[in-house]
Amino acid sequence: MIIQRQRRSHEAGISLLEVLMAISILGISFATIFSGLSAALRATDHLDRFDRGNEFAKEKLSELFLDPSLTAGQMRSGVSPSGIWWQAKTELVDKRPLPGSEKPAQLVRVILEVSWRTRSGRQSLNLETLKLCFPEPPPNP
Secondary structure, three states, X not given: OOOOOOOOHHHOOOOHHHHHHHHHHHHHHHHHHHHHHHHHHHHHHHHHHHHHHHHHHHHHHHHHHHOOOOOOOOEEEEEOOOOOEEEEEXXXXXXXXXXXXXXXXXXXXXXXXXXXXXXXXXXXXXXXEEEEEOOOOOOOO
C-alpha cells in the first residue's frame, strides 16, 4: 500500500524567505561583478594616461635630440596642450678635441622628466639619451 501525501493549497509555491535569499544572492553577485568592472576601467584609464605620457616623452626626447642649439648645461621646460608638463636638462659627459677645430666635440646627456595629473596625484616618467654635439664649422671665406 502506497501512502501519498496530499498537498494543501497553502504549501504550494515559493516562500517569502526563499525569494529574499535569492534576491540577496543576486545583489551580492551584481556588487561583485560591478566592483570588478570598475577596477578594470580604472586600470585601463591609468594605463592609457601612462601610454600617452610615454608617447609624449619619446616625441619630446627625439625633438630635443635633433635640436642643433641644445648643448651641455641647458635647461628647458614647458607644458603640452594636453596638460603634460616636461622639463629637460643637459649635462656634459665628455669632450674630445677635433682635428682642425678649436672647439671640442661634446658628449651630452639629455635628461627628460615628464609628469601629468592623475586622480591620485601626479605621475612622472624619466627618459635619458646621449647626444654627440659637434661644433659648427667656421664659415668659408
